[in-house]
Structure formats: structure tokens, C-alpha cells
Amino acid sequence: MMSDERSGAVGPHERVAGAGRGAPATEEVIAVDQLSKWYGQVIGLNDVTLTIGPGVTGLLGPNGAGKSTLLKLVTGQLKPSKGTIRILGEPVWGNPALFRRVGLCPEQDAFYDRMTGHEWVTALLRLHGYGEREAADTAMGALEQVDLQDAAHKRIGAYSKGMRQRVKLAQALAHEPELLVLDEPLSGLDPLARRKTIRLLRSWATLGRNVIVSSHILHEVEALTSNILLMHHGRVLAEGNVHQIRDLIDEHPHTVCLRSKHPRALATALVGNEDVLSLRFEEDALFVQTARPDAFYARVTEMAAINGAGEIYEITSPDDNLQAVFEYLVK
Amino acid sequence: MSHAPRPAQSYWHAVLRVFDMSLGQMIWSKRTVFMVLATGAPVAIGMLLRGIHEIGMSSFRVNGMPVPGPVIFGGMIWILYLRFVVPVLGAFYGTSLMSDEVEDKTITYLFTRPVPRGSIILGKYLAYLACTALVVLPSVTAVYLLIAPVGGGSIGATFPQLLADLGLLAVGLAVYGAVFALIGALVPRPLVAGLMLVFGWEQVALLVPGYLRRLTVAHYLQALVPHSMPQDDTVTAIQSLFSEPPSIASSLLSLAVILVVSLWLAARTVERREYILQQ
Numbered sequence: 001m002m003s004d005e006r007s008g009a010v011g012p013h014e015r016v017a018g019a020g021r022g023a024p025a026t027e028e029v030i031a032v033d034q035l036s037k038w039y040g041q042v043i044g045l046n047d048v049t050l051t052i053g054p055g056v057t058g059l060l061g062p063n064g065a066g067k068s069t070l071l072k073l074v075t076g077q078l079k080p081s082k083g084t085i086r087i088l089g090e091p092v093w094g095n096p097a098l099f100r101r102v103g104l105c106p107e108q109d110a111f112y113d114r115m116t117g118h119e120w121v122t123a124l125l126r127l128h129g130y131g132e133r134e135a136a137d138t139a140m141g142a143l144e145q146v147d148l149q150d151a152a153h154k155r156i157g158a159y160s161k162g163m164r165q166r167v168k169l170a171q172a173l174a175h176e177p178e179l180l181v182l183d184e185p186l187s188g189l190d191p192l193a194r195r196k197t198i199r200l201l202r203s204w205a206t207l208g209r210n211v212i213v214s215s216h217i218l219h220e221v222e223a224l225t226s227n228i229l230l231m232h233h234g235r236v237l238a239e240g241n242v243h244q245i246r247d248l249i250d251e252h253p254h255t256v257c258l259r260s261k262h263p264r265a266l267a268t269a270l271v272g273n274e275d276v277l278s279l280r281f282e283e284d285a286l287f288v289q290t291a292r293p294d295a296f297y298a299r300v301t302e303m304a305a306i307n308g309a310g311e312i313y314e315i316t317s318p319d320d321n322l323q324a325v326f327e328y329l330v331k
Numbered sequence: 332m333s334h335a336p337r338p339a340q341s342y343w344h345a346v347l348r349v350f351d352m353s354l355g356q357m358i359w360s361k362r363t364v365f366m367v368l369a370t371g372a373p374v375a376i377g378m379l380l381r382g383i384h385e386i387g388m389s390s391f392r393v394n395g396m397p398v399p400g401p402v403i404f405g406g407m408i409w410i411l412y413l414r415f416v417v418p419v420l421g422a423f424y425g426t427s428l429m430s431d432e433v434e435d436k437t438i439t440y441l442f443t444r445p446v447p448r449g450s451i452i453l454g455k456y457l458a459y460l461a462c463t464a465l466v467v468l469p470s471v472t473a474v475y476l477l478i479a480p481v482g483g484g485s486i487g488a489t490f491p492q493l494l495a496d497l498g499l500l501a502v503g504l505a506v507y508g509a510v511f512a513l514i515g516a517l518v519p520r521p522l523v524a525g526l527m528l529v530f531g532w533e534q535v536a537l538l539v540p541g542y543l544r545r546l547t548v549a550h551y552l553q554a555l556v557p558h559s560m561p562q563d564d565t566v567t568a569i570q571s572l573f574s575e576p577p578s579i580a581s582s583l584l585s586l587a588v589i590l591v592v593s594l595w596l597a598a599r600t601v602e603r604r605e606y607i608l609q610q
Contacts, residue, residue, distance in 0.1 A: 039607065075443050079605045094602070097339060100445040108608065110436035114359050123352040127444040129340045171440065 027053055028089070029179055029210045030074060035083035037069050037234075044069035046234040047083070052212060056205045058221030059214035061231035067214040068107055070231070071183050074212070075104045088178060100128060103177035105168045107184045107214075113157030117148055117167045120156060121174050128175045142174035143167070145200060147193070161188035169197065173204065180204060182213040186220045198223050253277055254293040256317050258286045258300065262310035269303060293317075345446035349454025350461075357455075357462045360431075362423055366463065369420060370470035373411045377477035384481045400481030401489040405557070407474060408496050412467070413552060417503040418533065420463050422525030425511025428455040429601060430521050436608045449598030456512050456594065463504050468497050495557045503552050506586045509593035510548060516600040548589060554582040 030052040037044040045066045059067045072078040073085055076092040076099075085091070090098050112120055121139035130138060143152045146166040151159065156167060165188045173180055182201070186194050201224055205211055215221045221228060222242065230237040260266045263286040267279050275292040290296040304312045340348070357363075380403065429452060432438035441451050475493045479486050514528070515521040536543045537550060544550040554576040577585070 077439060077442055078607070096445050096447055098445070099443050102443065104439070104443045106436075106439045108436040108439065110439070112356055112437060114356070124440060124444065126351065127345070127348050127441070127446050129338060129344075129348075129445070 029054055029087070030212065031086040032070075032074075033084045035070075035073065035085060036081050037073060037078060038081045043234050045073065048234075048236050049083075050229065050236055050239060052210075052229075054208075054210050055227060056201065056211045056213065056225035058225045058228040059212060059231060060216070060218060060221055060228050061214075062216050065216075065231040066234040067216075067231050068183055069234070071104075071181055071212070071214055075102065075181055100175070101178045103172035103175060103180045105172040105180070105182045105185050107187075109161070109164060109188075111156045111164065111167075114155060116153045116155055117143055117159070117163075117170070118152040120167065121171045124171050125174055130175075138174055139170075142170040145173065146170045147196060162190050162193050165189055166193065166197070169200075176209075178209055180209065180211045182211065184215055185213060186215065186217075194220075253289045253291055254296075254317070256288045256290060256293070256296065256300070256315065258288065258312055259284055259314035259316075260286065260310050260312045265310050266303075266312065270299075273299065275299065340446065342447055342450055345450035346454045346457065349441070349446065349451050350457045351454075353455045353458035354461060357424070357458050362427065363462075363466075365423060366420055366466050369416050370466050373407055373416070374470055374473045374477070376407070376411075377474040381477040381481060397482050399483050400479045401485075401492065403481065404475055404478040404489075405492075407478070408471070408500075409556060412471060412496075412500055413503065413549075413556065416467060416470075417500055418507050418529040418549075419526075420467065421504060421507025421511050422522065422529050424459045424463060425456075425508040426515040426521035426525040428452055428459060428512050429515045429606075433606050433608065438606055439608070442606075448602045452512060452516060452597050452601045453594065456508060456597070459508050459512075460505055463508070464501055467500055467504060471497060471500060492557050495555075499552065499555045499557075502555065502583075502586055503548075506548050506552070506590045506593075509590045509597070513593045513597040513600070516597045516604065545585075548586070551577065551582040551585045551589075555579060 028051050030050075032048055032050050035048045036046055048066075048070070059070065061067050069078065073080055074087060074092065076095070079093050085093075087098060088101055092098060115123070118136070118139055121142055122135045125135035125138055126132070140149065140152060143149050146169050148163060148166050148170060151163055156164065159167065165185065169182070169185055172182065180201075185201075186197060189197060201211055201213070205225075211224075213221060213224055226242045227240070228242055229239045258266060261284070263281055263284055266286050267281070270276050270286075270288060271279060273296075275290050275295045276288055277291055278289040280287045288296065300312065300315065304315075429438070432441065442448060472493065475496075476486070479489055479493075510528070511521070511525045514524050518524050533547045533549045536547045576582075
């Protein structure tokens with residue numbers, strides 16, 4: 001269990017055991033210790049300590065949470081204001097040799113537009129020391145992986161947003177890095193390309209490679225991995241398995257939606273119970289906030305069984321999706 | 332698909348790789364249009380003068396005396412190339428070596444490769460040098476071929492002078508490019524700073540008696556020019572009044588020092604500086 005300082009009302013950066021983390025030092029892919037980054041007066045990242053183990057890890061947070069800052073620090077584009085980072089056991093800043101083992105798909109839509117996709121990936125591979133022929137063949141292989149082989153010899157300037165996103169991914173994985181760092185990689189992809197990319201990244205991880213992927217869209221990350229880091233205001237709020245994070249937030253107020261023909265009668269039956277914190281109506285739905293979800297679910301099940309307050313025909317919890325988990329933690 | 336681990340590249344191997352990648356980008360950049368205009372204008376002037384001469388409309392005279400083509404060519408080297416084309420191209424290209432990559436946010440792709448950061452600016456500098464030399468030197472040669480035979484001038488007799496001019500301008504492109512590469516690595520709006528250096532500092536410092544002019548590139552370059560300085564305006568007259576040109580050897584040595592120190596500082600700056608991309 002690792003801890004960090006509290007951020008607002010959210011609580012400590014809590015580490016969830018058994019989520020594929022806490023790996024021995026030799027298996028630490030990313031190790032960050034008391035890392036901070038300031039842009040003048042603005043704090044980009046605030047005293048973050050974490051370790052990321054092998055496999056796929058999702059980095060979640062709204063825009064401005066510090067995800068991109070963390071990834072830029074991890075990939076040596078920024079120098080820490082304070083603290084240390086080690087990637088695959090090596091320091092990052094001033095260590096270009098490390099980039100033989102790391103691939104980055106950055107967030108920005110920036111390219112040498114006059115180059116073709118193939119020329120661009122080939123040129124970047126040449127910077128890795130590939131020979132001309134080998135670089136050209138490897139680049140084509142990478143473009144095939146992202147389904148861009150047919151557009152390989154088109155100028156990047158003529159690519160669609162989705163194609164540009166895919167060629168960025170191709171240059172990141174072409175040299176087969178041990179660690180692939182992806183900043184919003186699914187942004188701009190159509191559903192089919194999105195599905196293929198997710199499949200590609202999953203298969204990449206099964207080959208024993210590591211992926212860290214950031215997104216502000218939770219279902220994207222959920223489709224890639226259950227190992228997540230939640231970030232907000234430059235801090236890591238929580239890290240671990242999605243389900244365990246849900247257990248974690250069960251300690252926080254939990255919302256349940258009950259749909260019934262008689263929501264007011266249902267509310268009357270529930271009000272006053274010690275596990276109910278608040279009630280509100282929305283058309284035929286009653287939203288109950290509870291601090292003890294297990295007890296509450298048991299009570300509602302009992303009421304439904306005896307039809308004590310009219311028929312309850314739907315019980316849902318916004319906590320069933322990652323968005324709610326995230327919202328709970330950042331509120 | 333599986334690749335063997337790449338062996339580490341030498342520093343100069345990395346420089347050449349960046350050069351390979353940058354040359355095409357530079358040649359086809361928007362700045363090339365400006366470069367073609369800047370180097371095409373003297374050629375157009377040369378064609379005009381040659382045309383006038385060929386149709387026998389007029390000969391070139393100063394105070395009633397005919398001026399041979401090589402002298403006109405020497406004047407063009409001074410006025411057009413040395414004072415304008417070379418420093419301005421150096422400023423436009425040299426300052427952009429890093430700033431274009433940073434503004435376009437493509438620097439990320441270079442900084443996350445297994446090459447030393449310093450090799451990036453050195454590779455791009457070599458691409459700048461190749462790119463500008465490939466355009467400027469043919470332009471000078473074309474002007475020479477157009478102008479030199481005019482008024483009884485002889486190409487054969489003055490050809491060594493052309494070679495000296497080409498060498499001089501190549502040195503000018505190299506040194507100005509290095510200075511502006513350093514400025515581009517150091518300051519946020521390097522083109523403005525570069526143009527201020529060309530049209531401000533370099534001009535003013537040359538007019539001031541004393542040692543200040545030794546802090547300009549122009550002072551050493553002018554000592555290498557094989558032609559006499561044309562007295563085309565007051566500024567030039569004042570310059571020539573205070574002119575104490577250094578020897579060719581000391582000029583070449585000084586220019587070499589400026590070039591090496593500027594490139595070393597530029598590479599060191601890029602190695603150490605954190606480039607924060609605008610969101």
C-alpha cells in the first residue's frame with residue numbers, strides 16, 4: 001500500500017493491492033518518486049509517488065489533470081521540477097539510449113505533412129540506427145499493423161484525422177519498444193479502427209510488452225485494461241483494478257437509481273433509515289445516496305420481495321460504469 | 332515481427348541521420364520560396380544588365396569611364412550577397428532550426444529517439460548549410476557568368492576570383508547559420524532577434540571606432556572579400572573610413588572560432604533546455 005497526500009475532498013491517493021502492481025523492483029516499468037512539475041506558478045504535477053508494473057495501465061483524468069505532464073516527464077520531454085523518474089530501471093532525462101526501448105504516441109496532431117506515412121516512419125526508424133532497406137521494410141510492417149498499408153505512400157497532409165492517429169501509432173510501435181506510451185491514442189478513430197487498435201494494443205501486451213495509455217474517456221481505457229490510475233489536479237487519486245477502485249469508493253457516498261410506479265411511496269419507506277443519506281426524484285426514478293451500499297441493497301431487495309412500497313421494476317447504479325467511478329473520485 | 336536490438340549509434344552517425352531527415356523538409360519548406368526570391372533577384376538583375384549590354388543600349392560607366400563586368404560583379408557580391416542574402420538567409424533558416432520543430436510540435440518525435448539532442452541541431456544545421464549553399468552558390472555563379480564578360484571582362488582571368496567569392500559566401504552562410512542556430516536554440520522569438528542582429532547590431536557596431544566591430548561576423552567576412560568595397564552610400568563611406576580590416580588568416584581563424592563556439596553552445600543548449608510545447 002502506498003499513500004499520497006489528500007487532494008480536495010477525494011481522499012488519499014490509495015493503492016489497491018492485487019491489481020497487478022507492487023511488482024518487485026526488477027519488474028517496475030515506471031517508478032516515480034515525489035515527482036512534481038511546475039510551469040512557472042502553475043502546478044502540472046504535484047508530489048506524485050507511484051510505481052507501474054508490467055502490462056497495460058490506463059491513465060484517467062479530465063483535461064488538465066496532469067496526465068500529459070506525467071507522460072511528458074516519463075518520456076523525457078520535460079525535466080522534473082522535483083523528484084525522480086526511472087523507466088525500465090533507467091533514468092529518463094538526458095538518457096537518449098533509453099528511447100530504443102520506449103515508443104511514444106503523443107497527443108498533438110503534429111507531423112511533417114509533406115512526407116508520406118512510409119517516408120516518415122522510415123525516417124524515424126533510421127534515427128534508431130536501422131539501415132535504409134530494413135527501415136523501409138519495418139516501417140511498412142508497422143503501417144500494416146495499423147491498417148495503413150494502402151495509404152503508406154500518400155502524403156500525411158492528405159490523411160484523415162483517424163489515419164493521422166494511426167500513423168502516429170505506427171511510428172510509436174515500429175521499433176518494437178518494451179514500453180509503449182500512448183497519449184489519447186483512440187482520439188479521432190472511427191469505431192472499426194478503434195476496435196482494431198484496442199485489439200492491437202491488447203495483443204501487444206500479451207507479448208510481454210508494456211503499455212501506458214492515457215485518456216479522458218473512461219470506456220476507452222476500460223476496453224483496454226482494468227488497471228488504472230486516476231488523476232486530478234496534478235495528483236494521482238487512486239490506482240489499481242477498476243473493480244477494486246469501485247470497492248474503494250464504496251466507502252464514499254454511493255448512488256442507486258430505483259424506478260418504480262410509486263417512487264414517492266418508495267421514498268417514504270426508505271426515508272429515516274440510517275443507511276440513506278439523501279433522496280431525490282427524477283420523473284419516475286428515485287435516486288438514493290447511501291453510505292452503506294451493501295446494507296441498502298439488502299433492504300431494497302427485501303422491500304421488492306414483499307412489494308412493500310409498490311413494484312420496483314429497475315434498480316441501477318451509475319457505479320456500474322467507469323464514468324461514475326471517476327466522477328465519484330474527482331468530486 | 333521481431334528485431335534485434337539496435338547497437339548504439341555514434342554522435343556523428345546520429346547527426347547524419349538527422350541531416351538526411353531534415354534536408355528534404357528544409358528544401359520543400361515555405362522558406363524556400365523566400366530563398367529563391369532572395370537569390371533569384373541578383374540573377375534577374377544580372378540578366379537585365381546583360382540584356383542591356385547585348386542590345387548595345389548602353390555601357391556601364393562611372394564618371395564617364397566604362398566599368399568592366401568583374402567590377403560590377405564585385406559590387407553585387409558586396410551589396411547584394413554579403414550585406415543582404417547571406418545574413419538574411421542565415422537568420423531565416425538558422426533561427427528556425429529548432430523553433431520550427433517546437434512551434435509545429437514535431438520536436439517530440441525527435442526528442443524521443445535514441446539520438447543525443449545536440450545531434451539534432453547539428454544535423455539540422457548541416458541540412459541548412461547544404462540547402463542554402465545549393466541555392467546561393469549557383470545563383471552567384473549564374474550572376475558571374477552573366478556579368479563578368481560585360482565591358483571587356485574575361486571569365487578566364489577572373490575565374491579564381493569567383494572561386495574566392497564562392498568560398499567567402501559559403502563561409503558566411505556557415506558562420507551566420509551557426510550564430511543564428513544558437514539564437515534559435517536560446518530565445519523564444521528567434522527570427523526577430525536574428526533580424527535585429529543583422530540589421531541592427533552588425534550595422535551599428537561596424538560604424539563605431541574601436542574594438543566593438545570585432546564582435547560582428549561582418550567585420551571578419553569583409554576582410555575576405557576579394558573586391559574593393561563599393562562607395563555606394565554614406566554608411567559605407569563611414570565604414571571604410573574606420574575600416575581596419577584584419578588579415579585573411581586572422582579573419583578565417585576568428586570566423587572558425589565563432590562557428591565552433593556557436594555550434595557547441597547551440598548543441599549544449601538543446602541538450603539541457605526544456606522545450607515546453609504550447610497546448
